[in-house]
Amino acid sequence: xxxxxxxxxxxxxxxxxxxxxxxxxxxxxxxxxxxxxxxxxxxxxxxxxxxxxxxxxxxxxxxxxxxxxxxxxxxxxxxxxxxxxxxxxxxxxxxxxxxxxxxxxxxxxxxxxxxxxxxxxxxxxxxxxxxxxxxxxxxxxxxxxxxxxxxxxxxxxxxxxxxxxxxxxxxxxxxxxxxxxxxxxxxxxxxxxxxxxxxxxxxxxxxxxxxxxxxxxxxxxxxxxxxxxxxxxxxxxxxxxxxxxxxxxxxxxxxxxxxxxxxxxxxxxxxxxxxxxxxxxxxxxxxxxxxxxxxxxxxxxxxxxxxxxxxxxxxxxxxxxxxxxxxxxxxxxxxxxxxxxxxxxxxxxxxxxxxxxxxxxxxxxxxxxxxxxxxxxxxxxxxx
Numbered sequence: 467x468x469x470x471x472x473x474x475x476x477x478x479x480x481x482x483x484x485x486x487x488x489x490x491x492x493x494x495x496x497x498x499x500x501x502x503x504x505x506x507x508x509x510x511x512x513x514x515x516x517x518x519x520x521x522x523x524x525x526x527x528x529x530x531x532x533x534x535x536x537x538x539x540x541x542x543x544x545x546x547x548x549x550x551x552x553x554x555x556x557x558x559x560x561x562x563x564x565x566x567x568x569x570x571x572x573x574x575x576x577x578x579x580x581x582x583x584x585x586x587x588x589x590x591x592x593x594x595x596x597x598x599x600x601x602x603x604x605x606x607x608x609x610x611x612x613x614x615x616x617x618x619x620x621x622x623x624x625x626x627x628x629x630x631x632x633x634x635x636x637x638x639x640x641x642x643x644x645x646x647x648x649x650x651x652x653x654x655x656x657x658x659x660x661x662x663x664x665x666x667x668x669x670x671x672x673x674x675x676x677x678x679x680x681x682x683x684x685x686x687x688x689x690x691x692x693x694x695x696x697x698x699x700x701x702x703x704x705x706x707x708x709x710x711x712x713x714x715x716x717x718x719x720x721x722x723x724x725x726x727x728x729x730x731x732x733x734x735x736x737x738x739x740x741x742x743x744x745x746x747x748x749x750x751x752x753x754x755x756x757x758x759x760x761x762x763x764x765x766x767x768x769x770x771x772x773x774x775x776x777x778x779x780x781x782x783x784x785x786x787x788x789x790x791x792x793x794x795x796x797x798x799x800x801x802x803x804x805x806x807x808x809x810x811x812x813x814x815x816x817x818x819x820x821x822x823x824x825x826x827x828x829x830x831x832x833x834x835x836x837x838x839x840x841x842x843x844x845x846x847x848x849x850x
Contacts (some may be wrong), residue, residue: 467754479607479696488626496770496849505593505652507604518676520837522713523743523765529643536587547674551620551622551623551626552618552620552626552627553684554618554682557616557618557628557741558616560652560654560661561614561630561650561652563661564583564652564661564663565611567583568583568609568663569609569734571583571606572606572609573606575596575599575600575606577593577597581593581596581623583660583662583663584662584664585653585662585663585664586757587664587665587755587757587774587818587819587820587842588663588820591818591843591844593845594818594843595843596770597800597801598800598801601800601802607638607643608638609635609636610634610637610642611632611633611635612632612633612635612645614630614631614632615631615632615738616628616629616630617630617631617676617684618683618684618760619683619684619685620679620681620683622654623684624657625654625655625656626653626804627651627652627654627664627760628651629649629650629651629652629760629770629772630649630652631648631650631669632648633647633648634646634647634648634668635645640668646668646669647669647672648666648667648669648841649666649667649669649673649770649772649822650663650665651663651665651760651772651820652664664757664760665772665774665841666820666841667822667839667840667841668839668840669822669838670725670726670840671836671839673690673772673838675764675765676763676765676770677764677765681720684762685763686761686762687761687763689761689812690760691761691769692828693767693827694825694826695720695825695833695834695835696720696835698761698769698771698773699759700776701835702754702773703754705717705721705821705835706751706752706753706754707721708728708731708732709730709752710731710750711731712728712735713728713731721835721837722834722835722836726837726840727837731775734748734750734779737750737779738750741781745784746781746783746792747782748781749779749780749782750777750780751773751777751778752775752778753776755773755775755776756775759772760772760775764824766826767827767829768824768825768826768830769824770822770823770825771821771822771823771824772820772822772823773820773821774818774819774820774821776817776818776845777817778814780814780816781809781813781815783812786811788811789810789811791808791809791810792809792812792813792834792849793809794807794813794815794849795815795844797844798813798815798844798847799847801844801845801847802849803848807848807849808849808850809850811850812849813847813848813849814847814848814849815844816845816846817842817843817844818843818845819841819843821837821839821840822837823837
């Protein structure tokens with residue numbers, strides 16, 4: 467392979483252009499599978515999943531009326547000649563510029579500069595990190611990156627985007643910490659707009675082999691591609707069904723178990739049990755974020771998908787009656803709109819996550835979508 471190296475409260479979100487790779491911005495609390503079974507949403511759920519699963523997992527197709535869900539234009543190929551799209555050199559330059567700017571912001575503890583170079587889900591995550599660190603007067607971690615591998619699709623027009631895989635080592639006060647493997651997503655939504663980091667995920671499993679054309683360009687995949695086990699635009703919503711309701715949900719037949727699916731359900735369920743022992747109601751909802759998502763073809767005909775989700779949680783006195791103060795979870799106090807907020811009734815603590823998933827081809831036998839990486843952090847807090 468030719469590699470180039472080198473009660474739930476809605477989330478507050480940053481502004482920005484909405485690209486043509488927008489995912490279905492809903493949570494999936496009712497997913498129709500091919501056996502015609504349907505999961506039951508919790509009584510507290512206030513939003514249903516609208517979307518279509520791939521042919522292997524689908525019984526009935528629901529039309530999507532969400533902006534941005536129409537198929538993207540067919541990708542251009544540098545091999546066909548006349549290619550004037552994004553080049554490897556431009557992607558490498560954009561990546562290098564981001565590393566320089568991001569490191570400078572971290573070294574200075576400059577949130578304005580750090581947030582300038584990110585967008586969408588990544589902005590929410592970075593904003594939460596800088597806010598919490600500044601409040602605690604803690605140095606901002608800096609990162610050292612190893613040899614990168616570039617995945618640059620040959621696309622005509624905008625948005626331009628590419629992914630980079632690289633090992634990352636955390637450095638705090640000059641001391642190196644753990645090294646992890648990451649996948650990063652960069653976008654530029656117009657000729658006169660800057661490159662920004664849209665998302666990143668720490669990999670818990672190796673990346674699959676990415677398909678390339680004869681010039682080494684990665685191959686883009688439509689968010690509505692029917693040749694995959696799950697259409698990418700409903701992948702996150704289907705993951706949410708498992709996180710919200712556990713392995714008994716029919717969606718678990720197409721979503722692999724692991725720390726980011728059934729494991730997350732177990733963690734949230736345990737929290738609910740612990741709070742119930744203190745006469746508190748704990749609820750959670752993994753909700754789709756209306757940010758662009760991006761996909762690359764894998765060599766086996768599947769896809770690598772990067773997308774964003776919110777994990778919205780609430781801890782409340784039953785009936786939202788006034789009671790003893792509910793503690794604000796660690797990391798969320800700096801995000802309260804007013805530092806003096808006290809949870810006499812309820813505390814809302816919401817997270818923003820960026821996920822990387824491998825969606826197998828529809829023809830694969832007994833296959834499931836595997837969530838292979840994630841990154842995220844606190845992004846919204848409120849107590850009253």
